[in-house]
Amino acid sequence: MGVMIPFRSILNSLKSYEAGKPIELVVREFGIDPNRIIKLGSNENPFGCAESVMEVVRQAISKMSFYPDDSYLDLKTAIASKFDLTTDRIIPGNGSDQVLDFVCRCVLDQGDSVLINRITFAMYKIYALQCGAKIHSTDSVTHDLNAFLDLAKLIRPKIIFLCTPSNPAGDALSKSDVYEFLSKISLDTLVVIDAAYMEFGKKKDPNKFIPAKEVTDLFPNVFYTGTFSKVYGLGGMRIGYGIGNQELISNLYKMRPPFSVTNLSALAATEALKNESYVESYLENNWNEMKRYEKFAAEQSIEFIDSYANFITFFARKRGKSSSEIAHSLLKQGIILRDLKNYDLNALRITIGRPEQNDLVLEALEKEFH
Amino acid sequence: MGVMIPFRSILNSLKSYEAGKPIELVVREFGIDPNRIIKLGSNENPFGCAESVMEVVRQAISKMSFYPDDSYLDLKTAIASKFDLTTDRIIPGNGSDQVLDFVCRCVLDQGDSVLINRITFAMYKIYALQCGAKIHSTDSVTHDLNAFLDLAKLIRPKIIFLCTPSNPAGDALSKSDVYEFLSKISLDTLVVIDAAYMEFGKKKDPNKFIPAKEVTDLFPNVFYTGTFSKVYGLGGMRIGYGIGNQELISNLYKMRPPFSVTNLSALAATEALKNESYVESYLENNWNEMKRYEKFAAEQSIEFIDSYANFITFFARKRGKSSSEIAHSLLKQGIILRDLKNYDLNALRITIGRPEQNDLVLEALEKEFH
Numbered sequence: 069m070g071v072m073i074p075f076r077s078i079l080n081s082l083k084s085y086e087a088g089k090p091i092e093l094v095v096r097e098f099g100i101d102p103n104r105i106i107k108l109g110s111n112e113n114p115f116g117c118a119e120s121v122m123e124v125v126r127q128a129i130s131k132m133s134f135y136p137d138d139s140y141l142d143l144k145t146a147i148a149s150k151f152d153l154t155t156d157r158i159i160p161g162n163g164s165d166q167v168l169d170f171v172c173r174c175v176l177d178q179g180d181s182v183l184i185n186r187i188t189f190a191m192y193k194i195y196a197l198q199c200g201a202k203i204h205s206t207d208s209v210t211h212d213l214n215a216f217l218d219l220a221k222l223i224r225p226k227i228i229f230l231c232t233p234s235n236p237a238g239d240a241l242s243k244s245d246v247y248e249f250l251s252k253i254s255l256d257t258l259v260v261i262d263a264a265y266m267e268f269g270k271k272k273d274p275n276k277f278i279p280a281k282e283v284t285d286l287f288p289n290v291f292y293t294g295t296f297s298k299v300y301g302l303g304g305m306r307i308g309y310g311i312g313n314q315e316l317i318s319n320l321y322k323m324r325p326p327f328s329v330t331n332l333s334a335l336a337a338t339e340a341l342k343n344e345s346y347v348e349s350y351l352e353n354n355w356n357e358m359k360r361y362e363k364f365a366a367e368q369s370i371e372f373i374d375s376y377a378n379f380i381t382f383f384a385r386k387r388g389k390s391s392s393e394i395a396h397s398l399l400k401q402g403i404i405l406r407d408l409k410n411y412d413l414n415a416l417r418i419t420i421g422r423p424e425q426n427d428l429v430l431e432a433l434e435k436e437f438h
Numbered sequence: 439m440g441v442m443i444p445f446r447s448i449l450n451s452l453k454s455y456e457a458g459k460p461i462e463l464v465v466r467e468f469g470i471d472p473n474r475i476i477k478l479g480s481n482e483n484p485f486g487c488a489e490s491v492m493e494v495v496r497q498a499i500s501k502m503s504f505y506p507d508d509s510y511l512d513l514k515t516a517i518a519s520k521f522d523l524t525t526d527r528i529i530p531g532n533g534s535d536q537v538l539d540f541v542c543r544c545v546l547d548q549g550d551s552v553l554i555n556r557i558t559f560a561m562y563k564i565y566a567l568q569c570g571a572k573i574h575s576t577d578s579v580t581h582d583l584n585a586f587l588d589l590a591k592l593i594r595p596k597i598i599f600l601c602t603p604s605n606p607a608g609d610a611l612s613k614s615d616v617y618e619f620l621s622k623i624s625l626d627t628l629v630v631i632d633a634a635y636m637e638f639g640k641k642k643d644p645n646k647f648i649p650a651k652e653v654t655d656l657f658p659n660v661f662y663t664g665t666f667s668k669v670y671g672l673g674g675m676r677i678g679y680g681i682g683n684q685e686l687i688s689n690l691y692k693m694r695p696p697f698s699v700t701n702l703s704a705l706a707a708t709e710a711l712k713n714e715s716y717v718e719s720y721l722e723n724n725w726n727e728m729k730r731y732e733k734f735a736a737e738q739s740i741e742f743i744d745s746y747a748n749f750i751t752f753f754a755r756k757r758g759k760s761s762s763e764i765a766h767s768l769l770k771q772g773i774i775l776r777d778l779k780n781y782d783l784n785a786l787r788i789t790i791g792r793p794e795q796n797d798l799v800l801e802a803l804e805k806e807f808h
Contacts, residue, residue, distance in 0.1 A: 070687050071658045071659070071683050071685040071689075072625040072658070072659065073545060073625075073626060073659055073686060073689075074545070074596070074626055075544055075545060075689050076544060076545065076546070076547055077541075079689055079692050082692040082693070083692075083776060084692065084696075085508075085692060085695070085696045087505065087696050087697070088505065089506040090504070090505065090506070090507035090508065091504065091507075091510075092507040092509075092511070092512070093507065093509070094509075103580055107504065108563075110504075110505050112503050112504055113503050114503075115503075116500055116501075116502065116503040117502055117503055121502075122499045122500065122502070125499055125502070125702075126496060126499055129492045129494065129495055130486055131486075131487075131674060132486065132487055132492070132495070132671070132672055132673075132674045132675050132706065133482050133483050133484075133486040133671040133672060133673055133674060134458065134460070134461065134477065134480075134482055134673060134674050135458065135460065135482065135667070135674055136460070136676075137461075137462040137463065137482050137676055138455075138457040138460065138461035139462075139463070140459075140463070141462070158729060162532055162695075162698055165695055165696070166695065166698075169695060173446075173568070174445055174446060174449060175444070175445060175446065175552050176446070176707060177446055189696070191696075194695075198692075198693060200544070224509075226444070238451045249574035255442040255443075256442045256443060256444055258443050288441045288442070288443075289442065289443055290439070301502070302502055302503060303502075303505045304501060304502045304503060304504050304505055304506055304700055304701035304702065305502050305504055305699050305700050305701075305702070306697055306698070306699075308504075313441050315441040316443060317449075319441075319443075319449055319549075321454060322449050322452040322453075322454065322568075322570060323449075323452070323534075324454070325455070325535055325536065325539060325561070325564075325565075326454075326455045326535070326561075327457070327533060327676055328458050328536075328537070328676070329701055330674055330675050330676050330702075330703060330755050331675075332495075332674065332675070332700075332702060336502065336623065356591070368685075372652050377679055397789040399478070402649060404664060412598045418506055425585070437682075
């Protein structure tokens with residue numbers, strides 16, 4: 069008996085997100101010992117989270133039966149302190165993913181326009197399509213704000229998504245360019261600044277740092293999102309946040325379901341914010357190890373994008389193995405990288421790992437690119 | 439500078455869910471030692487989860503940096519085994535809450551009708567309103583399937599929500615009545631059977647047990663939801679699931695964001711399903727202790743609803759203290775119950791606690807009702 073439920077016609081145009089391959093899948097498909105697998109396909113912190121964070125979670129395990137404090141007051145207070153904001157400027161989410169979803173659902177009616185970069189985080193398009201929006205994108209791999217501006221005038225989007233530093237390309241916008249751009253954008257267009265990788269960009273070049281308080285104070289149409297999945301090493305715990313003008317935040321709360329962040333996740337994130345020296349040493353490793361990948365690329369004449377994040381994107385050679393072939397070959401060796409074929413790029417995104425992981429990855433890549 | 443963002447007009451009609459009070463709030467407001475607080479306002483398992491579940495989470499803490507396996511294959515396999523189903527009949531969610539949201543977003547266009555019981559879980563209405571649906575409800579506190587049927591013919595709802603056993607009233611429908619009802623409902627109406635408390639109802643009266651496989655095999659328009667927040671003692675970890683016909687499930691997947699269940703949560707839930715004897719002993723405590731509340735109510739001539747879940751709903755006396763007054767008085771003593779004033783009932787919902795918790799609650803209630 070077939071299903072006669074009249075699903076919304078919108079579902080026909082929807083596709084699911086293709087996640088980076090998990091360790092479990094590589095174990096299942098190739099029978100590789102999970103402890104031997106090098107997972108550098110999802111831009112996670114390769115050192116994990118701080119020991120103090122693990123200890124806080126360990127101590128809280130007996131509380132798993134209690135629903136979270138749905139005010140998330142401790143978590144919001146800690147985030148507010150990081151950004152020098154009041155808590156009413158912050159909304160937590162199940163990853164920054166979820167706050168991106170809130171924005172789409174609060175602003176987009178069917179047929180509304182959304183503007184994104186050609187190469188950008190896949191979820192903007194997915195959430196916007198779920199709302200029945202029309203997606204417009206620029207033509208370039210890295211962000212070109214002039215192209216954004218021209219298109220914005222033409223299509224009058226309800227939302228513009230900027231990802232800086234950008235995933236999966238790695239480029240970043242300077243604060244001055246972003247502010248100039250924002251000053252030219254109509255205040256009835258919401259501009260999302262996805263700052264999931266901002267801590268990395270700030271460390272490499274302070275000019276790329278966009279302070280959440282300043283930008284949302286200056287521009288009430290900016291929604292700034294951040295995450296605990298990257299520098300803080302809590303990707304599996306699903307915690308992100310959005311920052312904006314108080315009126316914007318209170319509207320987003322209307323689409324927020326209760327309890328969407330687990331109680332252990334909220335505790336972990338709150339603790340993670342107390343240990344910035346751990347973050348600092350991870351950032352130092354990231355930029356030291358990044359140099360090895362850049363050197364390798366130069367030696368091998370591999371084209372790459374100058375990265376402001378915790379990954380580097382290598383283009384496959386036009387006449388050599390494709391990115392998919394290389395990714396698959398490494399996967400069989402237990403090394404997970406991200407093939408960007410789904411983004412229409414013949415390129416590989418490689419998360420910068422621990423030194424000993426990078427030794428093995430570079431060795432394996434040399435065989436593929438030589 | 440005010441926000442000029444054109445929020446969707448739909449936001450004007452939305453209200454947020456009012457959650458049960460968390461321990462943190464009682465500590466903040468009344469300065470009570472958190473270890474002294476008795477939290478029986480959110481229908482959590484008062485014994486917590488099984489020790490084996492805690493141990494699995496403890497062992498996995500170093501994996502918090504890794505994104506979850508977005509296929510959730512291990513979790514789905516464990517759920518499939520509990521229900522004798524294939525994994526393609528199951529969709530996991532951030533609490534059963536989230537799968538209820540998926541259903542609304544996949545089926546409801548603006549202006550569509552939804553049918554709910556007068557007294558029922560508040561999130562059905564909230565999620566449906568977020569989709570712009572019109573909410574129709576029956577008139578009675580407990581579920582009256584004839585009233586549902588009459589209204590269904592009149593308003594032709596896209597979705598009907600049945601909550602059995604029902605939260606916050608505690609009544610439950612028999613399988614035979616539900617099947618007769620379903621046989622009269624048009625197959626293009628989706629019927630959600632929210633079975634969050636089903637394990638409790640089944641233990642008290644096998645006639646109230648609605649098997650997920652059977653009902654979704656017989657009726658392709660049924661979506662059955664369950665949770666790990668109640669018998670399994672994992673309310674803080676946010677894991678639920680939906681079960682249905684494979685075609686229904688594959689459609690719901692189109693609205694599912696990636697990674698919405700944390701990796702620790704998925705591990706915890708998978709382990710919890712291996713320890714049914716723990717669940718069994720909790721169920722025995724629940725029904726033994728329930729008798730004490732029923733006896734107390736009889737002695738005090740308190741009106742209550744015969745409950746098939748892990749809570750009991752006491753009506754306040756017409757000429758005595760209101761439910762809000764009683765709830766507040768107990769709160770000051772560190773006892774959290776749920777005042778049902780927001781449901782337009784002058785009643786208190788009391789989660790059945792551990793024996794020593796119930797001693798204190800009954801003692802405190804006696805002073806309020808005497």
